Amino acid sequence: MPSRLRPPPAPPAPPPPSAAAHHHRDHHHPLLPAILAGAASLSVLLLFLVLLLSVFLYRKLSRTRTAPADSKSPHLRRFSYSLLRRSTSSFSPSSLLGHGAFGSVHKALLPSHPSPLAVKLMSSPSVSAAAASSDREFRNELSLAPVLNGSPHIVSIHGYSTNRRGNRLLLVYEFMQNRSLQDALFGKKCAELAEWRRRFEIAADVARGLEYLHHCCDPPVIHGDIKPSNVLLDSEFRAKIGDFGLARLKTEEIMEEGDNVDGGENGTGMIVEEDNNGSILEESESVATGCDEGSSRCGAEPESCVIRVLDSDESLEVAVVSPEMELERRSVSEGCFDGTSIESGKDVNRANASGAEKKGNSRSNWWWRQDNAGGSESGRVKDYVMEWISSEIRKERPKSDWVSSPSAVKDEGSSRKLKPPKKQRKRWEWWASLDEERAPKKVKKQRPKEWWREEFCDELSKKAKKKRGHCSSVRGEMWWQKDDDSVQERKKRKSRSSRSGIDWWMDGLSGELRNGRRNSQEWSCTSAGDMIPKSGGVSSTPSMRGTVCYIAPEYGGGGQLSEKCDVYSYGVLLLVLVSGRRPLQVTASPMAEFERANLISWARQLAQNGRLLDLLDSSLHSLNKEQALLCITIALLCLQRSPAKRPTMAEIIGMLSGEAEPPHLPFEFSPSPPSNFQFKSRKKAR
C-alpha cells in the first residue's frame, strides 16, 4: 500500500500577544531614549535662551533708563563701570576729591587716558525723591554736555557710566587740579589766591563762562547754581564753571517771560511741572507750558504758593545724602500745588512742622529743629539763620561754668578758678555784660534761652535806624527800597510783612524772607559753615534749589529762573572773591562782627557809607585797588533787586575788560547824596 503523503505540518501559530511581551518590545526601542534626551535638552536650552533674553532685555532697559542722553550725546563715552571702579580703588577715600550733595567726586587714573579724570559717583539712595534727584541731575548734565563742551571756561564732561543695577550713576569730567574755589579759598587757603591778579582772573574766567552760557549757547543755558564750590580751578588757578545738574535751557517762552521778569521783586512765581525722569530738555518744555495743570491756581498770590520738592508723591521723605556732612533731605508736599510736583529749576528742601519731627543733634542738622507751625510766615529763613548764629555763638562763648556766673569773676577770692584766661577776658566781659543786662542776678535761671537773639535784634534795629533814618521814615522799611519801587508798591510790601530791625541785616539771604509763605526750605549747614538749602532739600543741596546767599531773591521767592539769577549769584561770588570770606560768617562775638556777618548787607552798608574798600580781604597782596573797586561795583550792580537793572554777562565782560565805560554805583547802594566812585576811564582808545 502506497503510503499516504502526510501534509506538511502547519507552521506554528505565532504566540498570542501578551502584555509582558509588548512591554519588553517598547522598553528596548532603540530611539526612545535618544528622543527623550533630545526633548529634555531642547527644553533646557529654550529655558536658558529665554533667561538670557530676559537678562539682556533687562540690562538694555535699565541702561536706557539711566542714560537717555546716549543717543543725544554721540561724543560722550560710556565708560565701563568696573574700569572706573578699579581706577578709583573702589571709590576709596584715598581717591576722594570732595563731597557734594549728590555724592562724592573721585580722582581716576585710567590706563587708556594720559591725564587723570574726575569721577562723580551719584549713588541713588533708597528714598525715591533723592534717587530721582540724582537721576535728574545726571540726565541734565548729559543732556547739556554736547552744548557745553565747546567752551574753555566750562569743565568738560568726558562720559558717564552706571553699574548693572543702575543705582550708581557716574559722570566723568576733566580733572581740575586745584579743585573748587571754595576749597582753595576757605579749605586749603591756597597762598596763590592771596595774589590779587589771580582773583581778578578767576572773576573774569567765571564771567566768560557765564557769557558763553547766556550769549553763545542756542538756546541760552542758565546755570542756576553759581557759587564757589561750582567754580573749579586748574593747575594755573584758571577757573571753569562746573556742575550743571541744576542748569536749564532757556526756551523762547522763557525768553518772553524774561522780558517780564522785572515785574516786581517776586517775579511771576511761575511754577513748573516736574517729570520725574525728565531731562532738562523735557523740563524746559514744561517751563514753556508753564502752569498747564492747575492754571487756575497759578493766579493765586505768589505768597500762597509753595514750591514743592522734586518728584516725590510722598508727603515726607528723608534721605541721608552725604554721610560726612550728615545731610538729610526731605521732601514735604504742602501749599497750593498739593498733589503735583513742582519744579522751578531746582530742588527745594523744605521743612514744616512735621519736618521738624525728625531731627539730628549734630550742628549740621540744626535746621531740623525749626518748627514752622504757627510761626511767622515770613520768618523762616530768619529763624534758620538765627539758629545758625546761635550755634556759632555757642562755639565762641566761654565755658558755661564761668559764664553763667559773671559776678563770680569779680569776686576773685571766692571763685578765682572761674576767671577766664586773659585773652578771652575781653570777649567774656562782653558776654557777661549782656548776661547781666538781660537777666537780673537773682532770676538768671529764668532768662530766655536765646537771650542773645533779642539783644542782637534790638542792637541791630537801633543801629539800622540810626544809620538809615534819613532814608527811611517808616520803621522796619528797607532803606534801599526807595530806589526801585513806587510808594504804592512799598506800602504793599509793608503790609505783607512787618519788618523788624534785623530784617535789613538778613538782606540777600534769599527771597523767602520777604515773600511769606512761599517755600519753607530746609537748610543745612555744611561742615564749612555754609548754609545750603536741601533739595529734595536735595544738595545741596532738589526743585527750587540753590544755595542760600547765592540765590537771587526773585528765584528764591519762587519766581522765574533767568540769566539774571546767574548774574545775581555772580555778584555774590565777586564779593566773596574780593573779601575772601563766606557770604554768611560769624567770626567773633562783638556786635560789630554780627553786622558784618551777612556779607551782602555789610557791602550795602559800606557802599552807603562810601567805604567800599573795607570789604577787601586783608590778606591780599599786589592789590590793584582800581580793579578791586571795579569788582565791588560790578558786584553791587549784579545784586540789585530788580533783575532788569542787573547788567548782562556781556556787559560785565565789557566792564571787566575795560571795553565798556566804567560802571556807576547803583543808586540803591550809593551814599546819600548819591555819588559815584571815580574810575579812570578804562575804555580802550580806538
Ligand SMILES: Nc1ncnc2c1ncn2[C@@H]1O[C@H](COP(=O)(O)OP(=O)(O)OP(=O)(O)O)[C@@H](O)[C@H]1O
Ligand atoms: N572736575 C573736578 N576736578 C577736581 N575736583 C572736583 C571736580 N569736580 C568736583 N570736584 C571736587 O569735588 C567737590 C564736590 O563737587 P560736587 O560738584 O559733587 O559738589 P559741590 O558743587 O561741592 O556741592 P553741591 O552738590 O551742593 O553743588 C568739589 O567741591 C570739588 O572740590
